[in-house]
Amino acid sequence: DDQNENGVNESQLQLRDFILSKILNNNTNRKIVCALGNFKDKSGVALVILEKNAFKEEELNEKGYFSEDSELRTFFQNDIYGNYVCFPNSSINGVKTTIIYPATEKHIAKYSQQEVHIILETPQLYQKYTLSHLAKEQFNLQWVYNILEGKSEQDRVVYDNKCEKEGFVLLPDLKWDGLTKETLYLLAIVRQREIKSLRDLNEGHLPLLKRVRDEGKKAILDKYNVPGSQLRIYLHYQPSFYHLHIHFTYLKHEAPGIYAEKSHLLDAVIDNIEMMNDYYQKATLPFTIREMDTLFNVYETNGYIKRIKENIELIDK
Amino acid sequence: DDQNENGVNESQLQLRDFILSKILNNNTNRKIVCALGNFKDKSGVALVILEKNAFKEEELNEKGYFSEDSELRTFFQNDIYGNYVCFPNSSINGVKTTIIYPATEKHIAKYSQQEVHIILETPQLYQKYTLSHLAKEQFNLQWVYNILEGKSEQDRVVYDNKCEKEGFVLLPDLKWDGLTKETLYLLAIVRQREIKSLRDLNEGHLPLLKRVRDEGKKAILDKYNVPGSQLRIYLHYQPSFYHLHIHFTYLKHEAPGIYAEKSHLLDAVIDNIEMMNDYYQKATLPFTIREMDTLFNVYETNGYIKRIKENIELIDK
Structure with missing residues (x-):
């Protein structure tokens, strides 16, 4: 494969060369399908994610x-x-198409339909299980650093505050085409590299968080003409990668992952820290987890959660 | 127009003859759009509903x-x-297409969407505007009292704890058919009558809240065989009626109103109160509001929110 000077893979994949091995997930509500397979004459597996456009x-x-x-x-x-x-x-x-190639086991797990559970993560459980697990299992963050260092996606950047302590880059999320107001979805990636997630936040981060909120809102108003009162601004817990980032979506858009068990509004986060400096070190934070996730095994082995049996009876039977 | 013997209108409508007057609703999650307009040379208005296929x-x-x-x-x-x-x-x-012609005012209202905003409600704003507004505008709670007093819907009750202080009634929500596990949705209505919402909760209510959580989970496991770790248990803020009630939905079910700007997980509520007795009297609580709601006018008149202008520019223009 060809690579350009930034390590970006430039060879064009073609759908006609894709050989399906399994459909991992078919969301008939959102009209998204995830297919696992491989490309003719290429080694390794690939994920093709098709989504009908709004x-x-x-x-x-x-x-x-x-x-x-x-x-x-x-x-x-x-x-x-x-x-x-x-x-x-x-x-x-057109149909929005995402190709992940080569895909790892973790990508396959991420896109597969699974039994889902809620775990209540106390600060003790975070220290004992989640933290050590994520240190081991962390996804590669190279793509994040590529953005922060100006090596990738620079033409997509909507706003850039270069301050190392309170700065961040705002750009359209991978799931957004960057054009359709109805599905507006941007991501603010902070420049500080040591903040893993919500769990790490305290009053020392308030200036950063308020800057992301206020400058992010203003940049979106200027560029897309959407007022701050119509933005849902939030963090995920657990996040999909452990480098602090904040989601901005249009309030009317039912984006994936905006549910109460997964999303924390930035304004509520700021308010919680203002009320109690160590709120996120003391709080029990619920998070959802799929049975296939390796972290599920950790909590299962230690008796905090039970797998659904394949032969569980349905209500109607 | 021609009609056949069944009263079915046989004249073929054509999309090329449709003249759009207004987009009533654009659901970008489900990829459905509702357009209002008329057909060339035909009297009356028509609705055209387009939906991308799964x-x-x-x-x-x-x-x-x-x-x-x-x-x-x-x-x-x-x-x-x-x-x-x-x-x-x-x-x-292909795109699934529904045409309603001629359409009535009621069809138009049914398919219309409203502009939505987030308001950050400080304790002061709650006292000054929300509280006095809801005292005036409160819906009639007679249907709730009918359930609690055993006068209505008794055949639907799944679980009933008759304690006046810590008791509650659990029954299927009106939106659920009571059968399909995939869309499971129940409501717990507490027996105490003076708790209006999340805002009123403090440590005195912890025994009640824990009973709702624990006994509700057990009743649902017994009757529907869904374990507690697969339930989303939450309160709405603002609620649709001001008598404390708690929602139970199946975690995989993307029920309406489960978004972070509207829903508060019961476990998080209990944890917040355990950390800080007066958390819900001190916190700034975000809530969503439609421009059509009367409470919107109150906040608009006092300068806390701005209505979207009809002629707002779209991104691409």
Whole structure:
């Protein structure tokens, strides 16, 4: 494979060369499918994630969905209700595609459908199990450092505060196309490298957190014309990588991972620390975990959680 | 228009004749858009509802998405991650289309969405605006008292602890069919009548809250065979009615209103009060509000929030 000077892989993969081995997950609500397989004549496995795009409002006109090109096929009509399938011009009907290649076991686990549980992580459990586990299992953070050092994705950066202590880079999340207001999703990655997650935060970080909130809101208002009162600004616990980052999504957008068991609003985080400096060192933090995750095994082995039996009875039986 | 013998309107509507007047709703999670408009040369208004289809597994092969027809356009590549847009053959990329014509005012209201904002409610704002507002605007709680007094829905009760101080009634939420495990949703309504919401809770309520958690979990395990570690147990702020109630949903079920800006896990609530008796009297609690809500007017009039202007510019314009 070819690599450019930043270590970025430039060779073009083609979907026609993809050989499916297994569908890991098919979310029929969000219309996302995750496929595991390999590319012809390439070693190692690959993940292909396909996601139907949300509708863009500017395509709902006589040049887009309401044009001559939109073929309508009738399923049925009953009184004032009619059901059809429409085949629009393919240029407005793209499918968001993510390819991870080569993919590791951990990527495969991340994208597989699993039984999910909640664990209540006390500060003691964090110290004893989570912390030592994540030190061992940490994903490679090279892609984060590439962004912070200006080696990758520089054309995507929306805002950059270069202060080593309170600075951060704001850029569109991988899940966002960077254009559609309805699905607005940006990520602020802080420049400090030693903050792993929510658990590490205390009053020393308040200036940083407030800067991310206030400057992030302003940059998004300036560039995308979305006011701060319509932004959901939050941290995940557990995060998917242990370098502090803050999510910005449009409030109307039901982005993945915004549920109460996973997301902590930045304003609530700031308020908690202002009320109690060591709130995040003292609090019991719930987090969700899938049975396939290696951290699940740690908590299971120590008796904190039980795996669902394959033959569990359903309600209706 | 032609009608056949079943009263079914047979004239074929065509999307190319649809003239958009307004987008009522754009659900970017489920990829559904609702458009209001009219058809050329036809009287009355129409609703056109477009929904991207979920992926069919039989199309994930060399004749479908992984065929020569799938054109891949690169957004960017960074290390092992690549983002693309794929334009598959239009025959496998149909869009579910529903047309309601002629549509009534009620259809339009049903399919409309509102602008939503987050308000950060300090204890002072709660006292000054929210509390006095909810005293005036409170919905009638007679239906709640009917359940507690055994006058209504008694055949639906799953568990009943009759203690006036620490008791509660557990029953399926109105949104749940009471059968399908995948969408499990129950509600615990406490017997004490003076607790309006999260804001009123302190250490005096800990025995009640723990009883709801522990006895609720056990009742659900006994009846539905869902273990406590797979339940999302939470309170809403603001709640939809001001008599303390606790939601129980299946963790895998993406129920409405489970987002971080609206839901507070019961375990986190208990932990917060154990750390600080008056946590919920001191905390700044965020809540979401629609521009149509009367409480929005109160905060708007006092300068805490701004309505979105109709002519707000979109990102791309």
